[in-house]
Amino acid sequence: xLQKKICMLGSFAVGKTSLxxxxxxxxxxxxxxxxxxxxxxxxxVKLGDKEVSLVLxxxxxxxxxxxxxxxxxxxxxxxxxxxxxxxxxxxEKAFTLEQKVREVVGAIPFVFVINKxxxxxxxxxxxxxxxxxxxxxxxxxxxxxxxxxxxxxxxxLLAQKMLG
Amino acid sequence: xxxxxxxxxxxxEFRPKMAETPPTRPAxxxxxxxxxxxxxxxxxxxxxILAPEQEALERLHQRVDDPASRTExxxxxxxxxxxxxxxxxxxxxxxxxLAPTIETALRESVRKDPGTLADALFPVMxxxxxxxxLETLRSxxxxxxxxxxxxxxxxxxxxxxxxxxxGRSFTEVALLHSLVFRVEQVFLIHKKTxxxxxxxxxxxxxxxxxxxxxxxxxxxxxxxxxxxxxSQGQGINxxxxxxxxxxxxxxxxxxxxxxxxxxxxxxxxxxxxxxLENVHREYSAQLxxxxxxxxxxxxxxxxxxxxxxxxxxEDAKKKSFGFVYATAALLFLLVAVWVGWxxxxxxxxxxxxxxxxxxxxxxxxxxxxxxxxxxxxxxxxPLAADPAQFIKASDVNPADGxxxxxxxxxxxxxxxxxxxxxxxxxxxxxxxxxxxxxxFVSGAASANWVKDIQSRAWQVPGIRxxxxxxxxxxxxxxxxxxxxxxxxxxxxxPVASAALSPGEALALRNLAxxxxxxxxxxxxxRQSANVEVLGHTDSTGAEAVNLGLxxxxxxxxxxxxxxxxxxxxxxRARGVGTTNPLRAEDNEENRQFNRSVxxxxxxxxx
Numbered sequence: 001x002l003q004k005k006i007c008m009l010g011s012f013a014v015g016k017t018s019l020x021x022x023x024x025x026x027x028x029x030x031x032x033x034x035x036x037x038x039x040x041x042x043x044x045v046k047l048g049d050k051e052v053s054l055v056l057x058x059x060x061x062x063x064x065x066x067x068x069x070x071x072x073x074x075x076x077x078x079x080x081x082x083x084x085x086x087x088x089x090x091x092e093k094a095f096t097l098e099q100k101v102r103e104v105v106g107a108i109p110f111v112f113v114i115n116k117x118x119x120x121x122x123x124x125x126x127x128x129x130x131x132x133x134x135x136x137x138x139x140x141x142x143x144x145x146x147x148x149x150x151x152x153x154x155x156x157l158l159a160q161k162m163l164g
Numbered sequence: 165x166x167x168x169x170x171x172x173x174x175x176x177e178f179r180p181k182m183a184e185t186p187p188t189r190p191a192x193x194x195x196x197x198x199x200x201x202x203x204x205x206x207x208x209x210x211x212x213i214l215a216p217e218q219e220a221l222e223r224l225h226q227r228v229d230d231p232a233s234r235t236e237x238x239x240x241x242x243x244x245x246x247x248x249x250x251x252x253x254x255x256x257x258x259x260x261x262l263a264p265t266i267e268t269a270l271r272e273s274v275r276k277d278p279g280t281l282a283d284a285l286f287p288v289m290x291x292x293x294x295x296x297x298l299e300t301l302r303s304x305x306x307x308x309x310x311x312x313x314x315x316x317x318x319x320x321x322x323x324x325x326x327x328x329x330x331g332r333s334f335t336e337v338a339l340l341h342s343l344v345f346r347v348e349q350v351f352l353i354h355k356k357t358x359x360x361x362x363x364x365x366x367x368x369x370x371x372x373x374x375x376x377x378x379x380x381x382x383x384x385x386x387x388x389x390x391x392x393x394x395s396q397g398q399g400i401n402x403x404x405x406x407x408x409x410x411x412x413x414x415x416x417x418x419x420x421x422x423x424x425x426x427x428x429x430x431x432x433x434x435x436x437x438x439x440l441e442n443v444h445r446e447y448s449a450q451l452x453x454x455x456x457x458x459x460x461x462x463x464x465x466x467x468x469x470x471x472x473x474x475x476x477x478e479d480a481k482k483k484s485f486g487f488v489y490a491t492a493a494l495l496f497l498l499v500a501v502w503v504g505w506x507x508x509x510x511x512x513x514x515x516x517x518x519x520x521x522x523x524x525x526x527x528x529x530x531x532x533x534x535x536x537x538x539x540x541x542x543x544x545x546p547l548a549a550d551p552a553q554f555i556k557a558s559d560v561n562p563a564d565g566x567x568x569x570x571x572x573x574x575x576x577x578x579x580x581x582x583x584x585x586x587x588x589x590x591x592x593x594x595x596x597x598x599x600x601x602x603x604f605v606s607g608a609a610s611a612n613w614v615k616d617i618q619s620r621a622w623q624v625p626g627i628r629x630x631x632x633x634x635x636x637x638x639x640x641x642x643x644x645x646x647x648x649x650x651x652x653x654x655x656x657x658p659v660a661s662a663a664l665s666p667g668e669a670l671a672l673r674n675l676a677x678x679x680x681x682x683x684x685x686x687x688x689x690r691q692s693a694n695v696e697v698l699g700h701t702d703s704t705g706a707e708a709v710n711l712g713l714x715x716x717x718x719x720x721x722x723x724x725x726x727x728x729x730x731x732x733x734x735x736r737a738r739g740v741g742t743t744n745p746l747r748a749e750d751n752e753e754n755r756q757f758n759r760s761v762x763x764x765x766x767x768x769x770x
Binding site (some may be wrong): 074077 | 357359360375378384386389455459537
């Protein structure tokens, strides 16, 4: 059995937890996130003939009240970097987060997910930024926890990157 | 080409001489002598060309051959050499090579002076020992607290009973029960990723997904470590929720967590440490390279199961039976105590009742217990002793019982005697005694009283006969009374006369009747009696005359008595003259008394 620890990173309220909820059936309540700062879920993903068990560490996004606990990243094989398309600040935050991850655990595979694609008309994101990221070699996906768009794909892509 | 070996061999050829001679210019060689000028030239040439090299060679030889300088050379580079060796990765071989030497050195050091090594180790040993002591104390306190917690509860009471039943000490029993536990799940968690490497679960335990539990456990560890800034290896080693305990043991690569229901002993911690060590030893490489693939650890479950094995056995069935036995024993004990107490109580009352039964004037008709209350029914003579004094003297509690007395006349001698005394009120000279309903009367009493008592004694309940002592015999009393009466009689005569006055004659007839009754009484006593009739005179006149006169007076009275019916055979008349005067003749009245006749009775046995 192959297991991989992956983390959900991103600013506060970008929709990390909603994405996870869309992806798995949780056993833990969301309360853990505000208390311990992390909530853990699991999802088995099939990649070809190989099955991977993804253990998702949904890490509480940094806000004014709580700092992100970087220790939770330790041992992660990859992460989903989540931003909110309707808030430009979250995209900028994503850059700093990616940088910080590289400092803390090194360059590990990640997939950049811009969430809330159902509200695409309200997006503050211009395509220039997206292309800038693409140039850097980032995998970018648009997702919507509301419609389910891009959710499975994001996790699968991350799994592929980790195993590849 | 040909000169090269020559050159290289040269120093070797010179070597023995170098060692024997000072490092100055060597003396001409013996083997150089035959070819003189040529050889000399060659030698000089060689010296000219090779002198500096030869000197350098000589110095080298000296350094190599001299142990002192060789040591100096090696000494200056030994540390760098070891460093170099280590950096080249020859670590293990070096350790292997050095280990025996170091071991011997350590042994030698300890043998020479243990103090040196002890001093060196002191800073390390102190904390290690302290930590060990702390751990020991902590585990002791843990179990001690548990025992204390339980000692006052219902469970504690049960344990006390069990201790009583089995004869073990309470502490032992309490500890044994305190240590009832079950390891439900064992997690082996990769420390860095928080992913489960292995998982073992006891039968019939509802389990969560090991991945999630492992992740959350390590997240909590991280959280605590992060929040309180403790160093690595100092995370939570125990979590407790109700009777569920999570014990965590941390190793370099992996964490072992046991989910325990109940209270586990310290031994489990040791077992966990042992298992974790074994895992680290067997899988050190795999643990180091762990990338989420659990395949290399398939067999780790067996090792983890060792944590599930440890369990203080408690047979629930046996225990419940034990409790039943204990309860039964307690009930039996209580009943026994109750019965025993009742028996003791009963015995006390029984003793009291028997004591009363033996007392005169008491009749116990029934004795029993009515709803725990003793009831004594009986009869009591009014003259019997007060029962209260017997109750007081006994060991019964008067409040535990009651007495119902009816009145009656007791026939006990003592009581009858008392009753006779109070009813008959005898004079102080009389003694009354009762034996088997027979009233014995003794002492001195009048004939009348004796007669009276003989009729009245029957009125006293319990007296069926009266027995008078001999002196109270009616015949005797009558005899004595008549005798006294007769002997006190005085028949007076005129001066120098033996004639009876009419009054005296009458008195004599009365006296005759008394003598008759005396004779009758003597008859009842089966005795005979004589009456001596004594004639007296006063002291005037001649004695011879007086004697005759006194004889005549006696005879006169005797004949008068004979005439009155007194048998003459019992009468003895005798004149005693003045020899036996009644009174001193100091006046006429007294003199008159001496002119008289008196009587004396003598009783004769048949």
